[in-house]
Amino acid sequence: MELTLLGTGAPAGLPRPDCPCAACAESLGSDARAATAALVDGTLLLDLTPGAAFAAARAGQSLGGVRQVLLSHPHDGPAVEVPAGLPQPGRVPDGRELALLTGHRVRAVALDAPGTGYAVTGPDGRRLLYLPPGGAPAGLEGGATETYDMVLADVLGRPDGLARLRAVGAVGPTTDVVAVHLDHDVPPGPEVRRRLAAAGARAVPDGTALVVGVYEDVPDVPRRTLVLGGARSGKSVEAERRLEAFPDVLYVATGGSRNGDGEWAARVAAHRERRPGSWRTAETCDLVPLLKDDGPPVLVDCLSLWLTDAMDAVGAWDDAEWAGGGERALRTRVRELTEAVRATRRTVVAVSNEVGSGIVPATASGRRYRDELGRLNAAFANECEQVLLVVAGQALVLRG
Numbered sequence: 585m586e587l588t589l590l591g592t593g594a595p596a597g598l599p600r601p602d603c604p605c606a607a608c609a610e611s612l613g614s615d616a617r618a619a620t621a622a623l624v625d626g627t628l629l630l631d632l633t634p635g636a637a638f639a640a641a642r643a644g645q646s647l648g649g650v651r652q653v654l655l656s657h658p659h660d661g662p663a664v665e666v667p668a669g670l671p672q673p674g675r676v677p678d679g680r681e682l683a684l685l686t687g688h689r690v691r692a693v694a695l696d697a698p699g700t701g702y703a704v705t706g707p708d709g710r711r712l713l714y715l716p717p718g719g720a721p722a723g724l725e726g727g728a729t730e731t732y733d734m735v736l737a738d739v740l741g742r743p744d745g746l747a748r749l750r751a752v753g754a755v756g757p758t759t760d761v762v763a764v765h766l767d768h769d770v771p772p773g774p775e776v777r778r779r780l781a782a783a784g785a786r787a788v789p790d791g792t793a794l795v796v797g798v799y800e801d802v803p804d805v806p807r808r809t810l811v812l813g814g815a816r817s818g819k820s821v822e823a824e825r826r827l828e829a830f831p832d833v834l835y836v837a838t839g840g841s842r843n844g845d846g847e848w849a850a851r852v853a854a855h856r857e858r859r860p861g862s863w864r865t866a867e868t869c870d871l872v873p874l875l876k877d878d879g880p881p882v883l884v885d886c887l888s889l890w891l892t893d894a895m896d897a898v899g900a901w902d903d904a905e906w907a908g909g910g911e912r913a914l915r916t917r918v919r920e921l922t923e924a925v926r927a928t929r930r931t932v933v934a935v936s937n938e939v940g941s942g943i944v945p946a947t948a949s950g951r952r953y954r955d956e957l958g959r960l961n962a963a964f965a966n967e968c969e970q971v972l973l974v975v976a977g978q979a980l981v982l983r984g
Contacts, residue, residue: 585706593617720745813974
């Protein structure tokens with residue numbers, strides 16, 4: 585089964601008409617995208633968009649052989665003109681299956697938002713799932729019977745939808761996840777590719793022809809990632825974003841509850857509200873057993889608070905205790921942690937503060953903490969496939 589993506593953008597396209605934002609201004613050349621539409625084997629058109637015939641011609645295709653046009657979502661604005669010779673667009677009721685004379689079978693997938701998803705099985709048995717903008721499958725609690733070969737979905741807008749599909753096995757390690765309905769919420773080019781790669785997905789330019797079931801160009805999600813940044817840099821948001829397309833994430837909070845600290849409680853509440861509801865939370869600094877166990881992805885926020893707890897435990901704030909064995913004990917704890925990171929089979933994303941670029945701490949204990957955190961960050965980063973530095977909400981790739 586082959587398909588041609590006549591467009592890969594949001595319904596308004598990219599750049600949006602008359603939008604002055606930076607993302608739209610940068611959406612030029614291959615980063616300019618028409619509204620998403622997919623032509624399957626030259627005979628099935630998923631979503632009819634303005635200029636579909638011209639888009640097909642630019643891709644070296646023709647709409648002359650189209651026998652079925654299916655719409656996946658309500659279209660705003662004026663009605664789209666149906667090109668001459670094309671059948672009238674329609675929709676398949678949720679749960680119903682449409683059999684085409686070409687040997688394709690199309691099943692309508694119920695969503696949690698207005699619209700319809702389409703599961704297309706080709707004559708060769710390959711399976712494609714096409715989801716509309718802002719939509720994610722509903723009613724997956726019973727699990728999936730098969731794994732899709734390719735998924736076209738709003739990955740950036742609804743990463744939780746991809747997580748649901750992974751949770752029931754509908755998306756597996758060899759599923760080619762292609763992001764469509766791309767909008768101006770994320771800067772085009774390298775930033776889009778970086779965010780999608782972290783979700784195990786990719787984007788392609790308009791007009792790209794794809795073969796369903798051909799396992800190629802599927803990005804490998806890094807096993808271990810360290811996200812560094814200063815205060816309020818956006819490092820925690822970046823770390824959470826890297827795992828929001830995966831199910832059953834374990835969020836490890838190393839800061840404790842700090843009873844009576846209202847400001848800390850407000851920060852913890854803000855973090856919880858931002859995280860997907862399917863994530864579990866563990867408040868602990870005992871990271872080594874978690875890393876040794878098999879299980880779903882782990883997000884550790886953050887290493888700097890883990891270090892505070894470890895330095896408390898070894899008496900690092902007292903010069904005499906530090907010299908009398910505290911330093912050696914801390915080195916042992918850090919080594920045990922980094923060895924566990926090296927050996928872990930889980931996907932791990934860890935957050936830490938980047939220090940040492942500003943004012944020198946006025947106290948000996950403050951300087952000691954700064955130095956030890958720098959050493960911890962370097963040791964942890966050495967075990968990671970990818971290391972990011974977040975500055976002003978922008979993620980810079982240092983490694984990987």
